[in-house]
Amino acid sequence: MLKITILGxxxxxxxxxxxxxxxxxxxKFWDRKPTKNQKALEKTVPKSDFIFLCxxxxxxxxxxxxxxxxxxxxxxxxxxxxxxxxxxLKTVDEILEKNLPKNQPxxxxxxxxxxxxxKNGLPAFGVVASKNWRxxxxxxxxxxxxxxxxEYSSDVRGVALSASLKNVYALLLGIIxxxxxxxxxxxxxxxxxxxxxxxxxxxxxxxHATAMGTAGLGDFITTGFSPHSRNRGxxxxxxxxxxxxxxxxxxxxxxxxxKLLGKKSKKFPLLxxxxxxxxxTRKFSKSDLKKILxxx
Numbered sequence: 001m002l003k004i005t006i007l008g009x010x011x012x013x014x015x016x017x018x019x020x021x022x023x024x025x026x027x028k029f030w031d032r033k034p035t036k037n038q039k040a041l042e043k044t045v046p047k048s049d050f051i052f053l054c055x056x057x058x059x060x061x062x063x064x065x066x067x068x069x070x071x072x073x074x075x076x077x078x079x080x081x082x083x084x085x086x087x088x089l090k091t092v093d094e095i096l097e098k099n100l101p102k103n104q105p106x107x108x109x110x111x112x113x114x115x116x117x118x119k120n121g122l123p124a125f126g127v128v129a130s131k132n133w134r135x136x137x138x139x140x141x142x143x144x145x146x147x148x149x150x151e152y153s154s155d156v157r158g159v160a161l162s163a164s165l166k167n168v169y170a171l172l173l174g175i176i177x178x179x180x181x182x183x184x185x186x187x188x189x190x191x192x193x194x195x196x197x198x199x200x201x202x203x204x205x206x207x208h209a210t211a212m213g214t215a216g217l218g219d220f221i222t223t224g225f226s227p228h229s230r231n232r233g234x235x236x237x238x239x240x241x242x243x244x245x246x247x248x249x250x251x252x253x254x255x256x257x258x259k260l261l262g263k264k265s266k267k268f269p270l271l272x273x274x275x276x277x278x279x280x281t282r283k284f285s286k287s288d289l290k291k292i293l294x295x296x
Contacts, residue, residue, distance in 0.1 A: 001026050003047055004142075007063060008054030009035055011115040012080060016052055019118065019146045032059070045070040050078060050142065052109075056249055057083035057092050057164075064099040076135055077106040078128075082163035082219075083249030084256045091160040093129075107135050108156060110163040110215040112222035113148055114229070124148045127215040129159035151214060158206025162216030165200060166223055167231045167250030168257065169193035172274055173224035174232035175293065178239020179286055185294065189270070190224065196268045200257065203264060242284040244277050254278050 002025045006017045009031035021027045029035060030044045032055075038044075045051065045067045053060060060081055071077075077100060081092045088095065096106045113124030126143075128136045128150050136152040143150055153159050172193060176186045194217055201211040210216055223229045234246030245251075254275040258265045265272055273292050277284070284292075 003049050004028070005030065005044055005048040005051045006054055007031075007041075007051060007067075009033075010054060012113075013052065013054030015115040015118050016054065016080075019148070020142065041066060042070060047072065048075050050076050050138075053077065053079040053081060055081065057081040057085050057095075058087075058252075060092055060095045061085060061088060061090075061099055064096060068099065068101055068104075071101060071104060073103070075104070076138060077104065078109050078139070079106070080109050081249075082110060082167055084164050084253050084260075086252055086256065089256055089259060091157070091164065093156045093160040105132050105135050106130065107132075107139060108159050108163070109139075110159050110219060112214070112219045114222065114226055116228045118147055121147060125214055125218065126150050127153050127159055127213070129153045129156045129215070131156060153210060153213075153215065155207045155210045157204075158201055158210030159215045161201045161204055161206045162197065162211045162213075163219065164249065164253050165197045165211070165257065166216060166220035167248065168254045168271065168274060169197060169220055169250075170223035170229060170231040171235035171238075171248070171250040171254070171278075172270060172293070174229075174235020174237075175239040175277075175289060176235075177232070178236040178241075179289055180239075181290070181294075186224075189293070190221070193270055194220065196270055200261065200268060200271070204260060238277070238284075239286075239289060242286065242289065244280050244284070251278055 004027045006013045006029045009029045017027045028044050079092050107128050107130035109126050111126040118124050126148050128139045140150050198208045198211040202208040231248045231250040234248040258275045
């Protein structure tokens with residue numbers, strides 16, 4: 001029997017587990033906030049064929065260190081995190097590469113797959129980013145009878161960067177929604193944000209085509225326009241209240257990208273503006289936010 005372990009029992013973790021369960025598969029969940037009948041991590045992880053990391057990037061480093069002693073050489077680790085570690089200033093792929101045992105197979109799963117839509121039987125699309133083609137083949141077989149269609153990318157770095165950046169810029173589109181500036185403005189800034197994403201991914205070591213693909217632009221549009229998106233929702237709250245606060249990958253990642261880019265960050269005005277807004281402790285008026293974002 002195939003053993004699938006889901007670490008992180010939130011909406012996406014529960015959804016992944018639900019669509020993968022079958023008579024020939026055993027699906028187990030583990031969460032930092034213990035669920036009913038939850039076993040300890042060291043009793044949940046051993047002999048897993050697939051382990052899905054379904055929580056924010058802030059928890060990737062600690063969790064991978066904890067599970068590493070219990071992994072087999074064939075265990076495939078799949079991360080759904082779409083952010084950058086604040087403590088390490090590292091993308092998810094870099095953290096996995098560093099903390100997992102040498103040659104441990106892993107992949108990033110990114111793209112437009114909102115849990116709410118998958119629950120309702122609607123199609124979803126994912127990019128499996130891995131240096132190992134066989135990992136993709138096994139993932140494709142695993143999801144074969146689900147609503148999630150998968151494609152392969154060997155550009156692991158590019159997918160990690162694109163997945164993180166789309167959350168940053170989804171925050172921007174949420175602010176525009178909160179300010180009530182309409183679709184003309186939102187469409188304009190969507191295009192400008194996509195241009196910045198493409199160039200940033202290229203500068204930081206990914207392929208520009210990845211940024212314009214399913215894991216980048218595809219997920220950005222989905223996240224930036226969906227009422228179910230946490231990052232868009234956090235941005236909308238900032239636009240409505242003028243208070244820069246919120247728990248989301250995009251909110252915390254903007255300033256990190258500015259640090260990673262250094263002097264080159266000046267080429268990306270939207271990114272810099274978002275980082276300044278998020279880092280501010282003062283309350284913005286709607287007119288202030290409009291001036292900051294629209295005076296492009």
